[in-house]
Amino acid sequence: MSAPDPIETARTLVAGGRGILAADESTGTITKRFQAVGIDSTADTRRAYRELLLTAPGVSEFISGAILYDETIRQTASDGTPFPDMIKERGIIPGIKVDTGAKVLAKAPDEKVTEGLDGLRERITEYVEMGARFAKWRAVITIGEGIPSDYCIHTNAHALARYAALCQEGGLAPIVEPEALIDGDHTIEQCFEATERTLRAVFAELAIQRVSLEGMVLKPNMVIAGKQCPKQASVQEVAEQTIRCLRFTVPAAVPGVAFLSGGQTPQQATAHLDATSRMGPHPWQITFSYARALQDAAMRSWKGDRSRVGTAQQAFYARAQLVSLARRGSYTAEMEEAA
Numbered sequence: 001m002s003a004p005d006p007i008e009t010a011r012t013l014v015a016g017g018r019g020i021l022a023a024d025e026s027t028g029t030i031t032k033r034f035q036a037v038g039i040d041s042t043a044d045t046r047r048a049y050r051e052l053l054l055t056a057p058g059v060s061e062f063i064s065g066a067i068l069y070d071e072t073i074r075q076t077a078s079d080g081t082p083f084p085d086m087i088k089e090r091g092i093i094p095g096i097k098v099d100t101g102a103k104v105l106a107k108a109p110d111e112k113v114t115e116g117l118d119g120l121r122e123r124i125t126e127y128v129e130m131g132a133r134f135a136k137w138r139a140v141i142t143i144g145e146g147i148p149s150d151y152c153i154h155t156n157a158h159a160l161a162r163y164a165a166l167c168q169e170g171g172l173a174p175i176v177e178p179e180a181l182i183d184g185d186h187t188i189e190q191c192f193e194a195t196e197r198t199l200r201a202v203f204a205e206l207a208i209q210r211v212s213l214e215g216m217v218l219k220p221n222m223v224i225a226g227k228q229c230p231k232q233a234s235v236q237e238v239a240e241q242t243i244r245c246l247r248f249t250v251p252a253a254v255p256g257v258a259f260l261s262g263g264q265t266p267q268q269a270t271a272h273l274d275a276t277s278r279m280g281p282h283p284w285q286i287t288f289s290y291a292r293a294l295q296d297a298a299m300r301s302w303k304g305d306r307s308r309v310g311t312a313q314q315a316f317y318a319r320a321q322l323v324s325l326a327r328r329g330s331y332t333a334e335m336e337e338a339a
């Protein structure tokens with residue numbers, strides 16, 4: 001068997017009006033989200049929930065790839081099929097989160113650096129054998145008084161590039177995710193500045209570390225005011241500033257930009273993606289790699305109840321369809337009522 005080709009994978013992930021489902025919450029994170037809607041978090045409820053999402057009838061029309069967590073990629077669906085095989089059979093490319101989380105950055109107590117490089121080459125080999133074809137690494141950039149520091153941006157960019165190079169060497173297409181957080185009272189201008197500095201540093205490191213831009217997908221935040229900022233920007237302004245920032249910083253050789261939803265409501269994340277797509281043509285495919293915005297309604301309607309699997313799958317299908325329409329610039333707010 002020849003090694004999988006990251007360029008081919010990256011292209012497929014962002015093609016055809018489809019996007020990526022992030023279902024790679026760490027056990028701690030999914031437990032918090034389950035608890036918020038009254039679901040017990042056990043290995044089996046986590047498995048059942050992720051199976052529900054990935055077997056939702058027809059959803060591969062909208063979803064090209066799914067990012068899994070280490071626990072999930074080792075689990076089997078209820079019919080005994082290993083998760084990665086089950087996904088592949090449904091026309092969805094299996095991906096894997098390979099970072100081990102954001103930790104406090106030494107001597108910068110308000111900032112974080114993402115860990116997970118130790119043993120990564122060997123883990124990549126194992127994941128490729130299990131069927132994974134792409135990976136994710138999320139760097140966290142906090143915006144606030146005097147931050148992000150150059151120190152935080154630089155250390156995270158360096159780690160992202162080390163991860164990306166190792167992925168491509170091993171046959172995985174890396175999703176490079178530097179996320180400037182929406183938490184805080186910062187303005188959209190501050191978000192623009194932090195995102196621009198971060199993306200410039202990330203692409204400089206990717207170049208130094210010989211990462212093929214054609215064999216990766218960028219997963220950035222949108223340029224948006226902080227959640228607590230009294231002055232919220234319009235949908236159109238978010239789209240304009242986001243595209244402006246990306247045009248300054250993201251080489252045209254990158255096949256696709258797949259946004260994260262980052263704590264926006266499902267409706268906001270869909271409307272912003274739509275407005276961004278409508279500003280095209282763009283040098284890259286514009287698509288999505290959402291966790292919360294895609295899963296919110298499904299998780300709430302499932303509630304851990306076996307008899308509600310079908311209802312939850314319909315909710316997931318409906319949101320995936322809207323987000324896919326938005327990715328093509330064909331979404332309208334009226335569609336929310338019909339969904």
Ligand code: 13P
Nearest residue numbers: 022260261262290291292
């Ligand atoms: P959200 O869409 O919930 O921000 O999650 C995307 C993701 O994968 C964060 O790493």
